[in-house]
Amino acid sequence: MRRPNRQAHVFSLSKINIQSFFMAGIAFIVMTFLIIAMLTTADNHSRFSSSALHDWTGQMQSDWFVHLLGAENRYFLDALEDYSTPSLTTAVLELATNMNLEDPRTFLGRELPGFSGFDDTLVVAGQGTDFTNTSIESAPPTEEVLREQTGADNPSEEGEQEERSSTEMADEEPIIHISHAHNREAFHPEVEGKEDLHPEENIVKVGEYFADAFREYDLPVEVSDDDVTGMLDERGWDYSRSYDLNREIVEGAKEEHEELEFFFDLHRDSVGREHTAVTINDEVYARTFFVVGEDHADYEQNLEVATEIHNRMEDKWPGLSRGVLTRGGAGVDGIYNQDLSPGAMLIEFGGVDNTYEEVYRSADALAEVLQEYIYEELEEE
Incomplete structure (x- = not known):
């Protein structure tokens, strides 16, 4: 009777084990490189931090x-x-x-349009403000509307586009910069029909008025009247990249004027009049809202400034500010260029149903509060 060849059996098992270890080693190396690739090539919102x-x-x-x-x-x-x-x-x-x-x-939240607004954090809720009526960004323009507005902006037969430059005080270096990432946001009572976006009658006029209010307090200010929406169309960029393009404008202003410290991006909210109009001392004001992007490391500094301004407004004009919210995560910009300075804010002035007169009153009130805060900051420096 022959005995089984145990040595061959042991050698066979050892060979199988070696092959298994070898394959496991290769799989581990491949997985390691894949994980490293995902961690190093993902954008800021996706990295494992x-x-x-x-x-x-x-x-x-x-x-x-x-x-x-x-x-x-x-x-x-x-x-x-x-x-x-x-x-x-x-x-x-x-x-x-x-x-x-x-x-x-x-x-x-991921199925219904607009329901993602519940992901916002309402840090400070003004009178009557809750998650059902928080700030809503304007919808992007349709291709037809953009084509019509672009034609209206460029009537020259030669097709030459006039460059729109920033206006500023020539005698002093500006310390305040006002921009409009969604520069064509319009107010329905000021335009024909119910246009949400307009090439001429839009939020830029509020920015110019806001700047004049600061100049009354001897604060030098620069206003960007760049047509961000038109520039997006020229570059073939999506409307969601409005803040990327506006960042170029703000960074250019910072390079040109080293004294710039306070940056205000003005917008018009998309909610109705029942949420954006308030009567104070027998006068109607367009309510304001402060939006803080939380997708950058130092956003708490911006949040602190916005909360301070809200509280000061409540002391003087109770009910004028709708509050302060933070916004971030997927589907939104989440930074709003506020990482460029602790003194950067996104301010919503009124809504689609407010008039210039109502918005201008709010601009005067906010400028009064901001100028006090700005002078205090300048004195500490």
Whole structure:
């Protein structure tokens, strides 16, 4: 009777093991390079950073983290009314789908247009302000409307485009810069029909009036009247890149004027008059709203300034400011060029149904508050 060849069997097993280890090593190297490639080539919103980890874990219910800590220290569980451990199935569902079974908004937010507004953080709510009437950006112009407006802007038979330059005080270096990323946002009572965007009657007029109000307080200011919407069309850029193009304008102004410190991007909100008009001392004002982009490291500085201005306005004109909100994440710009300076703000002046007269009153009021704040900052410097 022949004995089995154990040496051959052992050698065969060893060969299989070696092949398995070799293949596992190759797979590990490939996966490592793939992960590194994803981490280094992703944009700022997608990279695995502390903020990304915060957003990821933020999708989970806080009870889970309390229970994890409570496993080591029972005192943490005293903060919970219900000591039962959350369902593991629920936690996996939340991580995999970003849907919270206890919050119906998470089922609808990515499906219904405009519902993503609930992702905004209403830091300070003015009178009557809640998540149902927060700031809404204007819809991009249709190709037909843009084509008609572009033709109206360039009546020259020779087809030469007149360059629109910035106006400024010639005697002093400006310290305030006013721009309009959505420069064609219009007010319905001031235009024929119900046009949301207009090449001439638009938010730029508010910027020019706002600048004159600052000049009354001897503050030098520069106003950008660049046609951002028209420039986007010339470059073939999508309307969502308005802030990218406006950034070029602001950065150019900073290079030209080193004293610039305060940057105001003026907009017109898209909500109705019932939310954007208020009567104070028998006069109607267009309400303001401060929007802070939270997708940059120092946004809390911008938030602090916006909150301070809101509070000062409430002291003088209660109800004039609709509040302060932070906005970021997918689907929005999330920076609004506010990373260029702690003194940068995005200000919504009124809505589609306000008149110039109402908006100008608000511009006067806000300029009065801002000039006090600006002079205080200049004295500290």
